[in-house]
Amino acid sequence: MRYMHSDAALPPLDGLTALLAAADAGSFSGAAEALGITHGSVSRRIAGLEAWLGTALFERHGRGVTLTPAGQRFAAEARASLGALSRSAQQWRPWRGRQTLRLSAVPSFARLWLIPRLAEIECGDIHIDLLTDHRPNDLGAREADVAIRYGRGNWQGLTARLLLSERLVPAASPALAAKLGPAWRAPDLLRHPLLHDSDTAQWRSWFGTAGLSYHPRWQDRRFEDYDTLLIAAAAGLGVALLRLPIAQPSLDSGALVLLPGSEALDNPAHHYLCTAETDQRAAVAIVAERIMALR
Known part of the structure; x- marks a missing residue:
């Protein structure tokens, strides 16, 4: 079959939807069922798109269809472009239901703060798709609509509102706290494993207020996730710096106890509620206000 490239500036939209449906289904029949049209309509739409491009997008065989190399590249770009267009349209369309x-x-x-409050955020009229990742999602590129970030709040292109501040205070399992005794001092903690996440700045700051320096040692334990660190502390594996209020449930349950006479230190990092500066969608504003109201 010979393909003649069209001079039209944009591809036919119905051809793009047929392309993606056929790519997903692996057949024109499956695409027709998904789109609610006939097999012939799918075939004509694909043929029109191939004529516009001037190249074949599918290899036809008895079991169905598969994308050609050119079809794979074009389908990926079409999917990304239609997704971006759909996300952009959400900003301007009125919010309903x-x-x-x-x-x-x-x-x-x-796990520690957000999930227990998720039902209050959704309120039955908004569904939250929760994305959990150590890599910050790009709100400007609409990888997420709303984000809660931990840091100092100076992220370019974002509106960052202070959600939670934290106080740092040493804590341990009841058994380890009893071993330390009520008359413990900061140097006594260095005789036990200290638990920390990927950032040891909090322990360094805490020991700094006591006139001591701290550098991670072989017996100390590093955890990627803070809630895993709390579980390790409750198991008696070392002393933790509690980040209050998010670690409060560990105290309420009795899994951890504050070391007697310990002084709390302000954490220089905070939790911020972030949205893109250019995002004016009503649903985003409503979710942001509901989260801020839970402080």
């Missing part, structure tokens, strides 16, 4: 928004947070914060 139940809508899905993507909320991004690091896994430990999601």
Whole structure:
């Protein structure tokens, strides 16, 4: 078959939807069922798109169809472009009924603070697709709609609102706290394993207020997720710096106890509720206000 490239500036939209449906289904029949049209309509739409491009997009065989190398590249670009167009349109279309928004947070914060409050955020009219990742999602590129980030709040292109501040205070399992005794001092902690996440700045700051320096040692334990660190502390594996209020449930349950007479230190990093500066969607504003109200 000979393909003649069209001079039209944009591809036919119905051809793009047929292309993606056929790529997903692996056959024109499956695409027709998914789109609610006939097999012949799918075939004509694909043929029109191939004529516009001037190249074959599918290899036809008895078991169905598969994308050609050119078809694979074009389908990937078409899917990304249509997705971006759909996300952009959401900003301007009036908000009606139940809508899905993507909320991004690091896994430990999601498990310790966010998930117990998720039903209050959704309120039955918004569905939250919770994204948990250590990599910050790009709100400007709409990888997520709302994010809770941990840091100092100076992210370019984002509106960052202070959600939670933290106080740092040493804690341990009841057995380890009893071993330390009520008269413990900061140097006594260095005789036990210290638990920390990927950032040891909090322990360094805490020991700094006591006039001591701290550098990670072989007996100390590092955990990627803060809630895993709390479990390790409850198991008696070392002393932890509690980040209050998000670690409060560990105290309430009795799994951990504050070391007697310990002084709390302000954490220089905070949790911020972030949205893209250019995002004016009503649903995003509503979710943001509901989260801020839970402080």
